[in-house]
Amino acid sequence: MSFWKKYQTIIKSNKSYVCVGLDSELSKLPIHILETKDPIFEFNKAIIDATKDLVACYKPNFAFYLSQGLKSLESLQKTIAYIPDNIPVILDIKAGDIGNTMANYARAFFQNWNVDAITCNPLMGQDVIKALAPFEDNFAFVLALTSNPSASDYLKPNDLYKKISADISGLPTSQFGAVVGGTNTEELLELRRLMPESLFLIPGIGAQGGSLQEVVLNTLHTKTDARFLINSSRGIIFADSSINFAQVAREKTELLRTQINKIIAEMR
Amino acid sequence: MSFWKKYQTIIKSNKSYVCVGLDSELSKLPIHILETKDPIFEFNKAIIDATKDLVACYKPNFAFYLSQGLKSLESLQKTIAYIPDNIPVILDIKAGDIGNTMANYARAFFQNWNVDAITCNPLMGQDVIKALAPFEDNFAFVLALTSNPSASDYLKPNDLYKKISADISGLPTSQFGAVVGGTNTEELLELRRLMPESLFLIPGIGAQGGSLQEVVLNTLHTKTDARFLINSSRGIIFADSSINFAQVAREKTELLRTQINKIIAEMR
Numbered sequence: 001m002s003f004w005k006k007y008q009t010i011i012k013s014n015k016s017y018v019c020v021g022l023d024s025e026l027s028k029l030p031i032h033i034l035e036t037k038d039p040i041f042e043f044n045k046a047i048i049d050a051t052k053d054l055v056a057c058y059k060p061n062f063a064f065y066l067s068q069g070l071k072s073l074e075s076l077q078k079t080i081a082y083i084p085d086n087i088p089v090i091l092d093i094k095a096g097d098i099g100n101t102m103a104n105y106a107r108a109f110f111q112n113w114n115v116d117a118i119t120c121n122p123l124m125g126q127d128v129i130k131a132l133a134p135f136e137d138n139f140a141f142v143l144a145l146t147s148n149p150s151a152s153d154y155l156k157p158n159d160l161y162k163k164i165s166a167d168i169s170g171l172p173t174s175q176f177g178a179v180v181g182g183t184n185t186e187e188l189l190e191l192r193r194l195m196p197e198s199l200f201l202i203p204g205i206g207a208q209g210g211s212l213q214e215v216v217l218n219t220l221h222t223k224t225d226a227r228f229l230i231n232s233s234r235g236i237i238f239a240d241s242s243i244n245f246a247q248v249a250r251e252k253t254e255l256l257r258t259q260i261n262k263i264i265a266e267m268r
Numbered sequence: 269m270s271f272w273k274k275y276q277t278i279i280k281s282n283k284s285y286v287c288v289g290l291d292s293e294l295s296k297l298p299i300h301i302l303e304t305k306d307p308i309f310e311f312n313k314a315i316i317d318a319t320k321d322l323v324a325c326y327k328p329n330f331a332f333y334l335s336q337g338l339k340s341l342e343s344l345q346k347t348i349a350y351i352p353d354n355i356p357v358i359l360d361i362k363a364g365d366i367g368n369t370m371a372n373y374a375r376a377f378f379q380n381w382n383v384d385a386i387t388c389n390p391l392m393g394q395d396v397i398k399a400l401a402p403f404e405d406n407f408a409f410v411l412a413l414t415s416n417p418s419a420s421d422y423l424k425p426n427d428l429y430k431k432i433s434a435d436i437s438g439l440p441t442s443q444f445g446a447v448v449g450g451t452n453t454e455e456l457l458e459l460r461r462l463m464p465e466s467l468f469l470i471p472g473i474g475a476q477g478g479s480l481q482e483v484v485l486n487t488l489h490t491k492t493d494a495r496f497l498i499n500s501s502r503g504i505i506f507a508d509s510s511i512n513f514a515q516v517a518r519e520k521t522e523l524l525r526t527q528i529n530k531i532i533a534e535m536r
Contacts, residue, residue, distance in 0.1 A: 069380055113337075123364075124418065150396075154431065
């Protein structure tokens with residue numbers, strides 16, 4: 001099933017816009033998990049088992065699967081395979097290269113690894129996008145305005161993020177969306193205006209300081225299809241480091257899901 | 269030994285500014301190599317054996333080591349380990365993420381994989397650079413102005429590449445350099461003016477149409493330390509697909525080395 005169809009289906013079946021970020025850094029895992037044979041996978045498996053009826057998607061970040069060399073990438077592949085097929089998997093890799101190089105990433109991650117979507121970095125221009133366009137069942141979230149403080153170094157001056165956003169808006173909605181940092185309170189409304197139909201992947205809520213209320217109010221598409229996925233990583237998966245971490249992750253996921261849905265329901 | 273020391277030493281011992289790009293895509297390897305147990309590694313090994321006295325560095329591109337899943341990444345790790353220790357290895361991955369995420373890339377590639385340098389994408393701003401700064405023995409080539417046609421989409425308007433270049437210029441020369449596309453004939457002089465001391469990694473010569481003469485004349489730092497690494501990938505490694513591919517790769521590397529040195533020698 002295509003990413004887009006999975007997205008449309010899961011937001012209704014799980015009544016959720018929550019993206020759980022699987023930033024499963026080995027050094028941060030609970031001690032009792034470190035004693036298992038494949039700690040990263042065991043950790044992810046427990047998180048997935050505890051949250052799969054509450055999420056809209058999972059987003060593993062590639063960088064956190066390199067700590068033990070290829071063994072950790074194997075844990076990543078096992079994690080992707082373990083995620084139920086109806087839940088979209090977004091590999092956060094911020095890939096940005098051209099032509100055949102980018103096509104190699106796409107073939108590898110979409111076809112061999114069975115990932116539904118990736119994040120990509122548009123700095124090198126339309127060549128990045130062109131290479132992804134043939135993969136019609138997959139999806140790419142293009143960095144439009146990130147959530148980190150230094151997003152203001154290059155993305156904000158001369159309205160670069162607006163130019164990138166306008167370009168994203170011209171791409172097929174079912175194949176391309178935008179990464180929009182939830183910390184950019186002042187720009188959220190403008191970003192939605194520039195990309196009225198685009199699916200937003202929104203990091204930066206919670207630990208990074210973005211306000212959930214403002215994110216939802218300013219970026220909602222419609223009440224039945226918000227067109228956003230609100231990410232929480234550490235705030236969910238590392239909320240507790242005891243033997244109860246998965247149960248606490250479930251509670252945090254449920255809380256975030258409820259908060260988002262409540263803000264939407266109360267909108268006029 | 270640090271990347272910077274390796275660079276300073278190899279350009280003298282091998283009298284070379286040639287970077288051989290190991291874009292060793294499985295589908296493009298000579299047929300007789302495909303019959304070996306680990307074709308990607310066997311191919312690279314033959315190229316390295318044939319060129320190691322002629323090069324300034326090797327640059328494998330991460331994307332081309334994903335075709336067969338983790339097996340190809342193992343071939344990449346074997347390749348990195350096989351490259352003689354005095355020759356710098358640049359992993360072309362165009363990584364661009366923040367804080368702890370970027371530090372994870374750095375730890376993995378610099379410390380576990382034993383890579384000397386990476387390429388990185390600065391779109392997310394100084395946070396990308398800050399995370400790399402503590403790795404003083406390593407090096408990062410920051411995308412300043414790439415060689416592909418759509419570099420003009422975001423990097424050229426409003427002189428974004430000039431702003432990025434000025435920022436690179438302010439970083440320690442022994443830790444940060446710039447990716448400067450050889451196709452940008454009109455901007456080369458300006459790029460060197462903006463980054464007078466920085467080491468340039470220059471793709472785009474040959475297949476992509478950049479003129480070697482103009483690249484050398486416009487970006488040379490000094491006659492004894494050019495401060496550039498001129499990359500050729502396909503033009504060297506896939507110049508011949510017969511059983512003689514390694515010998516032909518040697519000839520192409522030697523030709524490029526000679527051409528560069530000749531242009532430098534003839535400069536006033």
